[in-house]
Amino acid sequence: MAREQSHPRRRSPEQPASVWKEKELIDGKAVDAGVVILRTSGCSHYHEGGCTMCGYNFESDRSVTPGDIVKQFENAMKDLGEIGFVKVYTSGSFLDECEIPKETAEHILRTAADRSLRVLFESRPEYVTPDSLERVLAANEHVEIALGLESSNDRVLKYSINKGFTRADYERAASEIADKGIDLRTYVLLKPPYLTEAEAVSDSKETVAFASRFSTAVSLNPVNVQKGTLVERLWRNWAYRPPWLWSVLEVLKASHGKARRLICDPTGGGKERGAHNCGRCDDVILSSIKAYSQSQDIGKLGWPDCECKDIWKTVMDLDGFVMGGTADLQRFSRPGAKGP
Numbered sequence: 001m002a003r004e005q006s007h008p009r010r011r012s013p014e015q016p017a018s019v020w021k022e023k024e025l026i027d028g029k030a031v032d033a034g035v036v037i038l039r040t041s042g043c044s045h046y047h048e049g050g051c052t053m054c055g056y057n058f059e060s061d062r063s064v065t066p067g068d069i070v071k072q073f074e075n076a077m078k079d080l081g082e083i084g085f086v087k088v089y090t091s092g093s094f095l096d097e098c099e100i101p102k103e104t105a106e107h108i109l110r111t112a113a114d115r116s117l118r119v120l121f122e123s124r125p126e127y128v129t130p131d132s133l134e135r136v137l138a139a140n141e142h143v144e145i146a147l148g149l150e151s152s153n154d155r156v157l158k159y160s161i162n163k164g165f166t167r168a169d170y171e172r173a174a175s176e177i178a179d180k181g182i183d184l185r186t187y188v189l190l191k192p193p194y195l196t197e198a199e200a201v202s203d204s205k206e207t208v209a210f211a212s213r214f215s216t217a218v219s220l221n222p223v224n225v226q227k228g229t230l231v232e233r234l235w236r237n238w239a240y241r242p243p244w245l246w247s248v249l250e251v252l253k254a255s256h257g258k259a260r261r262l263i264c265d266p267t268g269g270g271k272e273r274g275a276h277n278c279g280r281c282d283d284v285i286l287s288s289i290k291a292y293s294q295s296q297d298i299g300k301l302g303w304p305d306c307e308c309k310d311i312w313k314t315v316m317d318l319d320g321f322v323m324g325g326t327a328d329l330q331r332f333s334r335p336g337a338k339g340p
């Protein structure tokens with residue numbers, strides 16, 4: 001799920017974890033979208049171990065009540081003012097009744113419908129059922145559901161991400177969403193831990209192709225190193241490097257035309273904890289990724305010449321031959337590098 005990890009603050013439980021506005025492309029037009037991150041009790045899967053890269057549950061709070069969640073949403077809507085679309089995120093699944101009771105979810109969806117707002121929310125596949133979808137549609141017909149598939153490879157899902165579901169689970173949920181005529185956005189993770197750079201690129205290309213069969217939009221999400229995660233422990237020990245921006249470009253270029261809409265907004269892009277290159281070419285590549293996501297025009301994906309591309313190519317060729325294949329080889333070669 002591509003968003004900044006915010007940090008727990010002592011705030012009223014009636015205030016959402018975060019609220020902001022951004023542009024979103026709907027039917028070819030850029031509209032003002034509101035983003036609301038509700039503070040909830042957190043993802044049920046997180047309470048059973050969680051995904052290796054996920055630190056969103058830092059902001060969850062088990063004392064939050066359903067009434068608090070309704071107030072959080074209402075306060076967010078007041079702050080957002082005029083918008084045409086609202087993304088309602090939690091630290092887990094909007095359809096998980098342990099996190100958001102169904103009456104609360106329906107209230108939020110109806111409040112948005114009363115303002116003629118289309119709603120995007122996220123869920124794990126296990127909460128997507130014909131019943132839950134019917135309840136959603138009865139409250140608001142204009143919804144888009146996001147599923148975090150991450151990888152279409154069951155071994156990557158199990159051993160690298162600890163996702164707790166399989167490709168078949170995603171396929172079932174995606175088919176049920178399609179049967180109801182609901183738009184599906186699928187998140188694809190680029191470079192979960194224990195994959196080399198080359199394996200990660202190949203895994204994301206395959207996953208985008210697979211997810212495109214079911215999705216109205218596919219979002220490529222390069223891993224960013226979030227606090228309190230297994231990925232952070234590996235990264236601190238120089239055993240993990242977030243993906244290169246060259247890898248992001250490579251996946252987008254190869255996947256263009258497969259998905260109806262292919263989007264990417266690398267969280268922490270250009271920084272040490274996010275997808276990055278050498279520091280000199282990062283900004284121009286990030287701008288081109290943004291321009292591509294908004295326009296779907298492959299001509300906008302830039303390829304500035306930069307010396308670091310040769311290093312990336314070497315990493316792509318070599319890092320499978322090095323013990324512990326995901327090590328940050330570039331970090332070891334920097335002047336003054338002292339090791340973990």
Ligand code: SF4
Nearest residue numbers: 043050051054091092
């Ligand atoms: S399912 Fe989503 S929210 Fe839950 S631990 Fe995994 S990435 Fe985080």
Ligand SMILES: [Zn+2]
Nearest residue numbers: 278281306308
């Ligand atoms: Zn560079």
